[in-house]
Amino acid sequence: VWDNSVIAVIALNPALDVTHHVDGVDWAGVNRPAGVRAAPGGKGLNVARTLHALGADVLLLGLTGGSTGAAVESALRATGVPTAFTPIAAETRRTFAVVDTRAGEVAVFNEPGPPVTAGEYDRFLAAYADALRTCATVVLSGSLPGLPADTYARLVELASAHGVTAVLDTSGEALLHGTSAGPAIVKPNLAELASAVGRELEWNGPAGRAAVTAAAAHLRERGAQAVVVSLSADGLLAVTAQGAWHAASRPVQGNPTGAGDAVVAGLAHGLTLGRDWPDRLRHAAALGSAAAAAPAAGEFEPREYAQALADMQVVELEQAR
């Protein structure tokens, strides 16, 4: 059963991402956007699309509802990502971004996630249990809709019970609870790590780097088998049972959200392929770099990925052993 390499990606709170491009926004009047884009969004969907583009065998599960959920599913069908969503009665959320092309500013409006009934969640759990019987790795990614903060913790425990490794990318209470359930990897960014350990962190100077590394080690003590911290332009830090590494290349500009999701996809892919930590981290960092350079989340240019792989430096950190 375990010789296959399906990666199940769980998106409990997907979104329809609507983006308006306006040349000079009137924040107290009527605007006619020159460009309108609606795309399936949410971190889990970006992870699944990146894995699909890598040629990985991926299955996307989660919750969708209403006409917004139908729009998400219909747009996903066009990408070719296999899905097995559980329907809910409430409407899947929208995110709305207004890009002021004149001011160079972006305003984002994130709707709250929908409520989920006990019956709906039970039906999702049945689909999740089915996926656990046939997958090697599960990725739990993004915020939770109207569900308890320990939801990811329980899903990590279920994965463990099936011998499936879990990668967790979330924040706040859901990250703290999920970490204690012992996932193979948690992937906070610097702000999420700082919030989890309750102190300010900056990847700057020997003391700053030591503090970040110590904070990641603290999340390992709380249960995570490995912690990968995404540092935006400063690359990735991995603190694991086998050692600690930092992966970086030339500074990365662009879309940090999409980049973090590509990193998660790279980590899950490397786990499934049995890559060792330095190689896994190199690929994940290169994918993040390529995704940051792409215009839309969930996308990357293979040529950018190859170039970033060639440029990437992975350095072992002796002090964190």
Added chain:
Amino acid sequence: VWDNSVIAVIALNPALDVTHHVDGVDWAGVNRPAGVRAAPGGKGLNVARTLHALGADVLLLGLTGGSTGAAVESALRATGVPTAFTPIAAETRRTFAVVDTRAGEVAVFNEPGPPVTAGEYDRFLAAYADALRTCATVVLSGSLPGLPADTYARLVELASAHGVTAVLDTSGEALLHGTSAGPAIVKPNLAELASAVGRELEWNGPAGRAAVTAAAAHLRERGAQAVVVSLSADGLLAVTAQGAWHAASRPVQGNPTGAGDAVVAGLAHGLTLGRDWPDRLRHAAALGSAAAAAPAAGEFEPREYAQALADMQVVELEQAR
């Protein structure tokens, strides 16, 4: 055939109106709206909902497409308004309003209407011809999607050929073309009338009022049988073959878009019931007043309507005879 009193409302460019309430918007950052509302929108839909609430026999026709169109239709079903939409391949547009509850400002983003293929428009025309065989009045309301500017003119001509009276509420080129086709009533607001006659207008002082009345008379010379100008807090002006009247009461505050649509509903209803012009105008103005006081477009409180009817003063204007 003509003893029935069905009012057909044509909404070629309906919308899904999404409203976010935010307490202090960060226009260059991430916002989490406290309140989210999605409702079927577009002027025609407001007119149809108001007529339905008045107990009129209404049928709503138009074009809807994609998941946004499905959301509009599904929300309309909940209101009980009978619909016969023609499907199109492109997505029905959204409008997006950000209400900054702290600043007391509203930013509106109106997506462009969808393209309409020749085959899709032909199928709509067949549904329109069916409706013309069984209705007394047709209301043509709102902007056009990707269709020629003379679309309303041709729909008014088709109505005339079936002996059906037409009420037109639109703006710009579509208003100018439509006016020349001889509809029973056109209903511009002051800005739309000013744009149609190419000069600035203000309902202020004897000279200002005479200029507005002359501009309305000019639209009659261009083909409209009657012109009703909505003057926001200053009520309604009607210039007709039977005379000219001004209807006003205490100043009206609130939602001017919904108010204009309620005025159109009142005019069409009065036409169908055979009310004379002063009575028709009184009811239309009172409906506009009640709609302006309601929290959402397309809605009004019957008690507000009754109170506004009692308060409304209709004055005949001798100079415009």
